Amino acid sequence: MSHSLLSPPSTSFKSNERYFIRVSEQLPSLEECSQFVSDASCGAIATFAGTTRDNFQGKKVTQLSYEGYVPMAEKELRGICDDACEKFSGIHKIAAVHILGDCPVGFPSVILACSSPHRRESIHCVEYLIDALKARVPIWKRECYEGDNGSVWKENIEWKEGRQERVMIKDEGSKVT
Numbered sequence: 001m002s003h004s005l006l007s008p009p010s011t012s013f014k015s016n017e018r019y020f021i022r023v024s025e026q027l028p029s030l031e032e033c034s035q036f037v038s039d040a041s042c043g044a045i046a047t048f049a050g051t052t053r054d055n056f057q058g059k060k061v062t063q064l065s066y067e068g069y070v071p072m073a074e075k076e077l078r079g080i081c082d083d084a085c086e087k088f089s090g091i092h093k094i095a096a097v098h099i100l101g102d103c104p105v106g107f108p109s110v111i112l113a114c115s116s117p118h119r120r121e122s123i124h125c126v127e128y129l130i131d132a133l134k135a136r137v138p139i140w141k142r143e144c145y146e147g148d149n150g151s152v153w154k155e156n157i158e159w160k161e162g163r164q165e166r167v168m169i170k171d172e173g174s175k176v177t
Contacts, residue, residue: 046122068139
């Protein structure tokens, strides 16, 4: 079974862009994301690739399937990138991409990369990005199992915690993010 989840190399990256954000059925490669954030003024590039595991609580996982509304998901990703740049002042560029559709075992569903002059900012930024993505971006995951074990829609614990924060903000009459 052949899967082309990774898109072919692209020349669409513009050097003056600070973020590369994509939510789609094909992801750029980890190498492409690293190339996008690479800059001669930066001595660090930190990356994260979340891949599909082959098991969960004794069940054999065959794939994950993701659904989401692209404009809203990309808007939220952009907001997370803005927040990360405010929080970690040394961040130069960020790539944040997430797959929609089926993602078989061993393939990446999310790739994050960022660059900064020094390692600490990039490492902390990537950790912040994945935690914020799971808590705030409206992408839903269905875990599919081998045989008659069916599938289950999964809720990220971060999303649940984020939902509680969003409700509290709304109740206080502030802007909901």
